[in-house]
Every structure is written in C-alpha cells, then in structure tokens.
Amino acid sequence: MPKIKLSQRTIEIVKEICLSFENNEGELINVLHEAQHKLGYLPAEVQELIAHELNMSIAKVYGVVTFYSFFNMLPQGEFPISVCMGTACYVRGAEQILHEIKRQLNIEVGQSTPDGKFSLNCLRCVGACGLAPVVMVGEKVYGRVAPQQIRKIIAEYQEGCVRPEKHEM
Amino acid sequence: MNKIKSLDDLRQLREGMQAKIKLRESGNNSENIVRIKVAMSTCGIASGAKEIMNFLMDELEQKAIEAVVSQTGCMGYCYAEPTIEVTVPGREPIVFGDVDKFRAAEIIEKYIIHNELVDGILPVNYRSIDN
C-alpha cells in the first residue's frame, strides 16, 4: 500500500465529517459514505485517520471497508463505468456488454485504465429493469445498450467533455 | 407553514386541498387549467423525463396555454418510459407512453389544442381503491 501523505485540506475534511457525527463509533458507515463522497475513495491513510477520530481499532474500520462493495480503496476512474448485473439485465445480455467493455478498455472488473479516465465495476441492480441491459457512466444511465454501442459511448468521454473537479488527496 | 396541532387542523387542510382539486377537475372554474404529470422516477429520468418536462413547460408557455406541469412517481409502465399523464379539463386523464420531444409536441398540438387523440395512449389497466 504506497504511503501517501494526506494534504492538510483532506485531514480537515475528514475531521469535520467525523465531528459532524459526534465521533460516534456507531456512525462509521455514514462517516465512510461522506468521506468517499467528498474524497472519491478511501485510502489506508484516510481509514487510519477515521479510526483515530472515532477512537476505534483500525482493523475494524478496514474490516468494514472491505465488507461493503460500495467502498473502494483505489481511486475511481474520472468516468466510472458500472454495468448492471441484475437478473433482468443478465437475461438481456449484460454479460456480453461487460465482455465488450473489457475488450475495448482491456481492463478487468475493479481496475482503472492506466490514464485514470475509466474504471469498470459491476453493480447489483440499479432498479431500471425496464431499460435492461443498463450501463452507467458516473451518474448518467444508458438504457437498452447493445454491444455495438459501447465504442460510441466510450468515445463520447474519450475526447473528454466537461471534466468533473479532480479530488486532490 | 403552520403546524398541524390537532385532528381538525388535518381535516381542514385536507378539505381545502380536495376542494381546490375538484374545482380544477370540474373545469368550470375560470382559468381552465390543463394538468400534466411527468413520471420522474429513476428509470423515467434515465429515459429523459427531465428534458421532456422542461420541453413541455417551454412549449406550453410559448403557446400561452394555462397548464400546471408537475412531477410524480413511477406509474409502472417501465417498457414505455418516459410516461406522462395529461388531464384536459372536462376529460378523463390520459397516460401517454414513449414520450420523446417529437411526440410531446404532437400531444400538445393535437390532443390539448385540437382534442384529437394521439397514438401511444396507455390504457389504465388497474383498479384503484378510491371509489
């Protein structure tokens, strides 16, 4: 786990979040949600800081972070691609979609592209089964996606339309 | 916003609201309002319901048609999102499916202005428990 030095700004943000939940150990998951929302991901150093602020064991914080699929310890791509693998989407060909994206970006699920633009993971059912199979890029939902459309969708972000503000660490 | 301190506060508020709606639905009040509800659930928005809602508001304003466009929850027709429900005064509410910009314009033009029906009407296929 490469050691990174947290910027003072990040330390302030994390402390603020913990304080907003009265440094209560029972609010760990809410704290982690807020931290990931503000910082983009949860590296080891952030987890250590949270454990310190909530006065609890670091191993327990890591145990919670690795239990829930929502929290990730590696930076997400600028444009996180998630393929819905719910049953409705699976039956309508989500596996071929996933296969096609892997081929196009040649990364595996859970990885990010070297240039940090795209990351790929699977989601458990986004709840838009009417549009199966569904692919999400960030918050944007693409419905009734066919493997052939993947190239077009990626291209849309390739030229880099508006870049969301970069999370400095 | 006054707090509802007792049961009759609630009753009064409810009666007031229901009267306002009946007035509007019976259509005999002066400002002859058209009510449009847009299904704004996650899958609705994902299929473009937000753009349709803005488009409807601009179009109706342009054509100076008195109308209230409001958002609502999912109506259950996932295969036909985005879906909208149009209530023209004096007529039963009608639900339209697969409403893109082109079809929305057609609904305004034909149904709201000329009272003609338009393709893609979704018949009500459930019984409600109001009656």
Place this chain on the structure above:
Amino acid sequence: MDMINLTIDNRPVSVKRGTSVLHAAAQVGIKIPSLCYMKLEDLNIENKPGGCRVCVVEVEGRRNLAPACCTDVAEGMVIQTHSMRAIHARRTVVELILSDHPTDCLKCAKAGNCDLQSMAQHLGIREIHYEGEQSTFREDTSPAIIRELDKCIRCRRCEMMCNEIQSVGALSAINRGFNAVISPAFEMNLDHSVCTYCGQCVAVCPTGALTEVDHTGAVIRALSDPSKTVIVQTAPAVRAALGEEFGDEPGTLVTGKMAAALRRLGFNYVFDTDFAADLTILEEGTELLNRLTAFLGGDKNVKLPMLTSCCPAWVKFFEHQFPDLKDIPSSARSPQQMFGSIAKTYFADKIGVNRKDLVVVSIMPCVAKKYECSREEFSVNGNPDVDFALTTRELAQLINLANIDFKSLPDEDFDHPMGESTGAGVIFGTTGGVIEAAVRTAYEVFTGKKLDRLDYTELRGMEGLRHATIDFNGLPIHIGIAHGLGNARKLLEDIQQGKSHFHAIEIMSCPGGCIGGGGQPYHHGDAEILKKRQMALYREDSGKPIRKSHENPYITKLYEEFLGAPMSEKAHHLLHTEYFDRSKS
C-alpha cells in the same frame, strides 16, 4: 429460578432457562461435537458466533438443523443429537472445511493438538467429496507469532480475544464471502500493527493458523556447538504446566524433573528465572518505596500509582494505546531480561566466558517474551541479553525429541548462583502473585517490622479486576490488580482522568496471569486447568524455606559483589529501561 424440561436422545433433561442445548446435553453426559464454540468458565469469556455449524442437532418441528451452541433450551423440546441427518450434515460441513484447508499435517506445528484434525478423525472422514479452489493468504512471521491463514477456519476466537478480552483491536474479520478471514488492518504484518504479542490468539486457535515462532532448531544448534556455553532460565509458570504435556494431571508441580530434563538436554548451567524475580522485587519494591516516601513528603508531581512492568505484552499495549502514561509504570525490566543482563555480565565474568560465546535460553509460558528479547534496548552491540525464548510447548517437544522419559526422572536442584529463589519469586506466575511478592518485601523494608502473615489471600483469585488495601503500619496502601488487557484498559482510563486512588497496580495481559500464557500447553477452553496451575504455584510458595525476596542469600551476595544497592547507578544501567511512544507505528 425456573427449570426447563426437555428430551435429548430420548433422555429427560431438566436445566435452568437460558442454558444452551450444548450444555444441557453435556449435563447428561452427551458430548455434542463443536469446533468454533469456546467458553472459559469463570473468566466469563465465551465465543459462540455459530459459524462452523459442526454442532448442529435435529430439533423436532424445526425446518432445518439447529446449532446446539447458540440455541437455548425451550420447554418440551425433543432433540436428536446424533441422528443420521445430523451426522451426515456434520460430516459434510467438516468435509467442506477440509476442502479449503492445506493437507500438510505432517509438518504442521499443531499436528496432534489440532481440533480440526481430531474432529475429522472423530467423524471418520476418509474422502473429501467437494474438492475445489482453496483460499490462499500471504504467510506472516513476526518476532513471536506465525500467521498461516490458509489454515484459518474462521472460528472468530482470535478476533474475540483480541477485541473483547484484550481490547488491543489488532485483528478483525476482513473481506466477504469465500475470502473472508481474520487479519490485521490492510492485511499488514503483525509487527506493523498494534499487536502486543500477548499470544492469547495463539492460545485459543483451534488449528495451525496461529502458532508461535519455533526456536527449538536454533537451541539445538547452540547446544551442539562446543564453542558455546549454553545456560537456561525457567519461568515460574512453566513448572506448574509442563507435566501436562506428558500426561500429568493439570497443576502437578514438576520443578525437580524439569531441572533434571534440562541438564540431560545438555544445558551447561540450569538456572531459574525466579532468582531474577526476587531481583525484580528488590528493584521495583525500592522504586515503589522511593515514590511513596516522596509522595508522603509532599512531592506533588511524583507518578502514582506505580504499575508493574514485567509483562512485555502489557508494555507494548501502553506504548501503543496510552503513550501519555509511559512514565508511570516501573522502569524495572522483566525478570527474563534482568536475568539475561546479569548472566551476560556478572556470571560471564565469573566463569570467564565472553558474552558472545554465552547463549542464554529462557523457557517461558508466553510468546510475547520472544518479542521482548528481540527488542533493541535489550542487547549490547548486537548481542542480545537473552538469545532465545522457548515456550513450555517447545520445551516439551525438545524433551520428546531427546527421547527423555520425563515421568521417571529424579528431582534435581537448580545450579548456583542464579538458581536459588524464594516463594515470592514462584508466585510471579499467577495474577496477584507479583504484587503479593512486592508487598512482602516492601512492608518489611518500609516498616522495619517482621511480617506476621505471608499469605495475602485478599490479593488472590481469578476475577478480572481486583483491589485490596494493605495496612503498612497505619498507612493504608491501595492495591489494584488486573489481568486481561481489557480490564487493564479500564484502570488506565481511570488514571488518565485522575480518578485512580491506587498506589500500586499489577497488570498481566493474559487471563489468569502467566499460567494462562500463549505458550502454555493448550487448555482447549477448559478454565479448570488454569485454576489448578494457580494452586500449584501457591503450593510451591508455601513449601519453600525462604518466602521473601530480600532474604534470598544469593541476591544479597549479588548486590555485595556486583550491583552495590537496589536502584544504584549500575543497577539502573543493567536492570532498568525506558519506554517508547508507538502510537504512530
């Protein structure tokens, strides 16, 4: 107190409400096999996650099988513990565990002592029907503990000990599903975590996932090297448990046989850590009295209460978790390190051997001692004061290796001058023992009067937190005792908030004290064994001619010939140490 009546295996049973099926069956002699369940009776330690599912039984009217360990009895229950359906389920469950378990029993440290191994034999498992991928994890060797998580069966005992009993919080379950396992934060090595090596996880681990680092090989090499003089010191708690490895009843004292066995193994000098325990009492007792007199003399910033410092796991605990209190514990080293320091200076000169050619081996009931002797400050330009620390289990292994028939050995004495010890030194091995030994000496030195009684029963027992007030000739001295780091934490928090009214506190990391150490023969969750070992130490104490540390002639000789006086400049240099803030490790 309402009783519940039920039938188990067609036998009527009547037990208290709230009893589990497992215990109810045990009361009528029915042993339901279980793996992850563990209960240490009066140390109120219980582990029943209900995860292994080996103890499932058939309950009439229930759709699926019920885990006996965490299903409480209910009125009129009808239970079949060994129906074919339950046996088939149990065998399949154990087959599943074995399908994700390495099959290297031949070279596994736990072979012969492994609960999974005996369970598989008990269930007569000959074939694993469901082969498949095995979960693999990086092996981690720390100064004291080896973690081979491929052998972990996720019984959660170590997680429970580390968090609920010891409150160290070095271990937690991580990941989810097939790769869920118990590990320190970020799957780092133990020596990067807050682990204090108290070894309680090693003591309860049912398989070979957590074992102590094995130094028998190194000791054998030293013994077979003619150029080395190899001496050994044995800890107080070892003599009350070593016999169990050879089939003795728990609590059998084997001091004499142990000395005889060590001599036959080829140790040049067989000494006793109890000698250094008496030395510790002198040093620590004096330090306590100095602080007391200063306190009574009105010095406001003297550090009271004073805490004992002989347990290395407890030292690492406050270095990590209470760095602001690190100058409160006594600066005296532990008996093991005092012994090493004296051996490699005073004794080495006496027998004319250079410290590099003198190998000091210690036999300890504990795994943390392996870490302690590897600490920087306990070595002189690279040569450690204590070279190797073996656990009681490793000593038993050595004795078997050398084909020594332990049970028929004659009783022999320790060598001199570092083999002589008093009753006070022996009781170091149990909770309440160190402070009782200190009181015996401090009372006589402080009041100048002879003790009327030697047995301070108010300091003895097994409760996690104990306190007593001893009258020092009109001056009430308040004493606190805690064993198990979770209990220690409560006392430390009182000190931090200035609420502690104690003068002296004895703290030991392991429940029961060193008799329950991580290196002792496995108790498999039976607390009776700990109590019997405790009784044995008090028996040896009352049988000793001299029972007060300051009356040990060899100690007085050591001071005259070498150290001068307790807390002298030389004693300070050789027998005292300092602590480090490890909270930012």
Place this chain on the structure above:
Amino acid sequence: MADYKMHLLVCGGTGCNASDSEQIRDNLLTEVEKHDLNDEVQVVMTGCFGFCEKGPIVKILPDNTFYVQVKPEDASTIVEEHLIKGRKVERLLYKDPENNEPISDSKHMEFYKKQVRIALRNCGFINPENIDEYIARDGYAALAKCLGERTPQQVIDEIKLSGQRGRGGGGFPTGLKWEITSKSVADQKYVVCNADEGDPGAFMDRSILEGDPHSVIEAMAICGYCTGSTKGLVYIRAEYPLAIQRLKTAIKQAREYGLLGDEIFGTPFSFDITLRYGAGAFVCGEETALIHSMEGLRGEPTFKPPFPSESGYLGKPTTVNNVETLASIPVIINKGAAFFNSIGTAKSKGTKVFALAGKINNVGLIEVPMGTTLREVIFDIGGGIKGGKKFKAVQTGGPSGGCLTNSFLDTPIDYDNLISAGSMMGSGGMIVMDEDDCMVSIAKFYLEFTLDESCGKCTPCRIGNKRLFEILDKITKGLGTEEDLSRLRSLCKVIKDTSLCGLGQTSPNPILSTLDNFYDEYLAHVKEHKCPAGQCKSLVKYTINHDKCTGCTLCFRNCPVGAIAGEKRAPHTIDNSICIKCGVCYDKCKFDAISVS
C-alpha cells in the same frame, strides 16, 4: 372544440401480435375513408390494454364499446354496423365468462383490469415532494385516527385481522410482529424500515419511496405508536440516490407540519425518523445483518432467537418491516381490516407488487391481488413473451427463489403455493425467461451472485456455495459427470439444512428447482456436452454453411482471434480449437451463413 365525434382505439401493444393490429388500423382507416367519415371519426393506436389473451382489442369512444379478438377483415363490419347504423357487433363483444352475456359498455368490465393498487395507490398520482397532495388523498388520516381514537392494542388487532404479512419475502404476520415488540419492555424501542432491496431485478421499494414516501413515513409512525417506539430508522440502499433525496424532503415536510417530532397532533406521542445508508451488501436485507450494519459493523447475521422484536438495534426491541409492507398499513386503517382481508387467498391477504422483467413485452411494476395466477400476470398484464418466443420459465424470489414452468402457470400466487411449487415469494422480482435461456447458466448466475454476497461467516454458505458454483461451472463447460449431479443435489440439501441465515438456507433453491424442472437440460450438458439453449459458450459450435457463404471476408476481418480462414469470394471455415465463441462473426454475417449448434 371536439370536432371528432368518435374515436376508434386499436390496441397496438406488442403482445397483441402487433402485425394484426396495424392491419386492423389500416383497414379501419380505408373503411372510414370509403364512407368519408374521416373528419368525424379518428382511428388511433394505443398501448397494451393488459388483456392480451383476448387481443387484438378495439375500443370505441365515447360509448366505451370493447371489441375483442378482432380480425383485420372485421374492420368493414365495425364501420358499417357500428359507426353508420349505430348497432353494436354482437359476436365481437366480450362474453362475461360467468353468464356468457355479451358486455357492451367497458365501464362494467372492471374485472379485466387485473391489477389493484394499494401499496402503489399514490404512485403516479401525487407529487412526492409536495405533502399537501398526499394529505389531499387521505394522507396522515390513518395516523390521526390511531392517535385520536384508538389504543395501540386496538390498532395491532386491526392489522392482525387484516391478515397482512411481511412483503420482504419472509411472510411473517405483521400484526404478530408488532405485538411481540409492543410486549417487550425497554426504555427505548425502534421501528426500522428495511429498504435494502438487494434482490436483483426487484425495484418496487424504490418506486414506492420515490413515488409516495409519505405513506411509509405515516406507517412507521403508526408502528411506533403501536409498539411504543419513539425512534424510526430507514435503512436504505446507497444505490438509490433519488429515493434518498425524496425521502429526506418528505421527512423535512412532515416535521414542518408537526406530523413528525414531539407531541404529534397534540397527543403525548412523539416520533422521529432518521436515515441509515446501506453500502452494497445483499445480506443486509436479513434483519440481524441489517441491524449490525446500522450499528456501523460488518453486516454479519447472528442466530435467532433472540429475535429483533426482543433485542435488536443497540440491543433494544426493534420492529423491522419492508417498505411495501408499511405502504399498505394506512389503507388497512382507513378502509378497515375487512376490506384488506377481502382481497387475496385464505392465508395470503391483500395485494403483492411484482417487478415484472426479463423476456417480457410489458416490463413494469404491477400490483395484483394475492391469488392472481402466473398466467394472468405474464400473458395478460405482461403482454406475453418478447419477440413471440416460447415461454420457458419464470423465476420468482430472486437468488433465494426457484423457477416455475408451464405446469405452474395456473397456480394462484400466494406465499404457500409458491413455496410448495419449489420457489418462494421473495421481495417480488419476477424474471420471465424464454426458450433461448439456459437454465443451468441461470442457476450458475444466481450462485455467482450468492457467492459474491455471502458474508462468509458460516461454513456451509462460505465454502458450500463455492463448491456448488464450481460444479455448475464444470457442467456449463461440458466437463460435468452424472455423479456431479447427484453430488450437487446432496450438497444443496446440507447447505439448506445447516446455514446460519436465510441467504445460505435459500441459496440452493435456484439449483434444486432447475434440477427438478429441467433435469433433461442438465443431462444434455453432462452427457452430450450440448447446451440446448445455445447459451453456454464453451459448448456452442459456430460453423459456416458453405452454400450460403459468399466469401465476403467480413467475418474473417472481425474475428478477434483469427479463427476464420478462407480465400476472397470462396467459402470460409472456422477453426473451433481457436474460436472463443464470442459470436462477432454470427452477428456480422449478412448472409446468415453462420449457424450455432
């Protein structure tokens, strides 16, 4: 303003074998043209009426005539008889199945509308972010009635009388659950709304929270009143941002109106609600795991008893109810238990919301009374199978459920029938599968899901499911043996028998039900190494049909692994040892020369 006097609505739903309806519309238009009525009569295509069994349908407004099973050639009779002579065409009218009387006015034909909306009563009607619209539809009247006129026990009895059962999948009687919590004594009790909805293919909780959050808030308050809890918690999935935002707005408005907070309606009863977020763990749908997650711990279940009603969140008595269960509570209070009890079957009362998805035309959220048959749901409301393919099975209950085939289509849906049919109600996900779906890979898909979502605490689920998945994987790769099948079944039984929580106890269901219903398909994979549905990649063989192949080299250029060889304008061949069965050539070939076997 209405220049058209008559409207002819032709059902264009894809279910009504769409080709006929277009033909009917064209014929009607030409007939109207012929009798030059085109400025008085308008012909329009509509969406599906939800009565596809009797399709295609033509409805005439304003007199509401409802013609069924209309053929293109009937268009002329409809125009001449009905439009011109004003006489209804008897033979096309729908015959009431009881008395075989033709029904002329569709106003009386309420019964063909199979759905009854109770939990979804406000969805699509009110603006979820405007509390007034909820109050206008009797919102909070139930709470007012409870606080004002009833004791907690009376309300509990009413709910017990209604026969309401848990809609999260367990089916535990709601009234009884509330009663147990009300009897537990503690200084603090909790009401929890379980909005974790981890079932893939289920989204009814989301729609209710997005469409009508207030009904859930009101129900939680009522539950708080009955059980003596003053604190409510909604445990909601982090994957539902819109539902979270709508819930927050609704709670804020309810507080402003004094419907949440202290002394509601001036009575001593106080109740407030806070949100707790899930973080992507299906197992947290289980009560004890959910409670651990709310306490900031790993979502690992613990043994029951003690049930949460006795000791749950922070060790205090806690009532955990699913969103849908709560949504219909206000209706039970307002319209009375008898009304709710009159709907449904003997032991399963009221309605159930299903998320109908998969290979079906009308994917959608439907709410049907208990006792409706699967056939009505799939072929009437659902509009039949997409692309006219043959129905194969419907999967209910998600990863804990099973699949039901043709022979179960007429099973009335309720908790017990579904369980005895080898499946279970589950939260309501209903995935329809057609002939192209391979049941072995569906079972493998669900196992892979359970594998990812198992918390790993107990042996049978952590290791057992992994072994089940490995055996299934072997079978889908054609390496399975018949002995594997028997081993699969026996391991499934032990896992069901010994797992700690519901996830493990039900994870083998998809396998057991596909084994029971499609054993021949398993045998095909194992014996002949063939996948009848052509889904299992490694068993599929792509071959080029030489007389159809024109040698256009399109497949050759697109094959990612260069498994295709052949000269320009000469028939090509596929080398099956290299081919990775990606199917690109099959999609690209314009001459349909590539066949899948």
